[in-house]
Amino acid sequence: MLTEQKVQELEQTARELRVDILKMLHQSQSGHTGGSLSAIDIMAVLFFHQMKHDATRPDWSERDRFVLSKGHAAPALYACLARAGYFPKEDLATLRQLGSHLQGHPDMRKTPGVEVCTGSLGQGLSQAVGLALANKVSGCTSRVFALLGDGELQEGQIWEAVMSAAHFQLSNLCIVVDCNGLQIDGFTEEVMNVGPVAAKFAAFNMHVIEADGHDIDSLGQAFAAAEVSERPVVIVAKTIKGKGVSIFENKAKYHGLAPSDEELQVSLQVLGAL
Numbered sequence: 001m002l003t004e005q006k007v008q009e010l011e012q013t014a015r016e017l018r019v020d021i022l023k024m025l026h027q028s029q030s031g032h033t034g035g036s037l038s039a040i041d042i043m044a045v046l047f048f049h050q051m052k053h054d055a056t057r058p059d060w061s062e063r064d065r066f067v068l069s070k071g072h073a074a075p076a077l078y079a080c081l082a083r084a085g086y087f088p089k090e091d092l093a094t095l096r097q098l099g100s101h102l103q104g105h106p107d108m109r110k111t112p113g114v115e116v117c118t119g120s121l122g123q124g125l126s127q128a129v130g131l132a133l134a135n136k137v138s139g140c141t142s143r144v145f146a147l148l149g150d151g152e153l154q155e156g157q158i159w160e161a162v163m164s165a166a167h168f169q170l171s172n173l174c175i176v177v178d179c180n181g182l183q184i185d186g187f188t189e190e191v192m193n194v195g196p197v198a199a200k201f202a203a204f205n206m207h208v209i210e211a212d213g214h215d216i217d218s219l220g221q222a223f224a225a226a227e228v229s230e231r232p233v234v235i236v237a238k239t240i241k242g243k244g245v246s247i248f249e250n251k252a253k254y255h256g257l258a259p260s261d262e263e264l265q266v267s268l269q270v271l272g273a274l
Helices: 004-028 034-050 071-084 089-094 123-138 156-167 197-203 216-227 261-270
Strands: 065-068 144-149 173-179 207-212 233-238
Touching: 004 034, 004 071, 004 089, 004 216, 004 261, 034 071, 034 144, 034 173, 034 216, 065 071, 065 123, 071 089, 123 144, 123 156, 123 173, 156 173, 173 197, 197 207, 197 233, 207 216, 216 233
Parallel strands: 065 144, 144 173, 173 233, 207 233
Antiparallel strands: none
């Protein structure tokens, strides 16, 4: 269980990470606002409470691995990695610039702390399954965490990977689905309905846990339960696209739209950064 103090600390961390995300997106005038903001509470709990990792040793063999399968939410990952000390925070201002190590999608060859290259939706989970299987075979006790989008569940490769995870009993794998109900073309239930999400994963013999993706305590409990499961776990996290600033919330147009000058000022005021 997370203490009240830790919950408050992580809530503040998530607010500050939102500020970093919006500033870098505004600077680049390119990138994905909605899905980065919906995922950041999940990632704050992972990077600053749940996962074992060491920025001074990015290749530490005993580290937990994080795979951002929804690679377009790279700004959220970069904000976490910079805060954790993998590279200077000042680098965030170079997002998507020519020559920057912060590409539009995560690149393991360029950015410290990035485990695998992702961005082609559906493929990240297969890579996470491979990492988890390798750990199991080698006797390594480290865990693998994979963050998916709910629109990403429309990819058939996701279900092949899930079937493999269950078959090989990868209890060291924890999948988190950022269920914000939106994708680039609109609401998932209208574009290609992926529901019922929890029931689908349960049918593949996964241990399914449902959580509020913006409630730190709920997420903490979900990850604690996942840690002792004897099966691969899927945390279905209910979220809101663009969470944290009402002008972005639950609006498909901000899937890949960076904040304007005015929107940034409104955001910073809402988030207490002015």
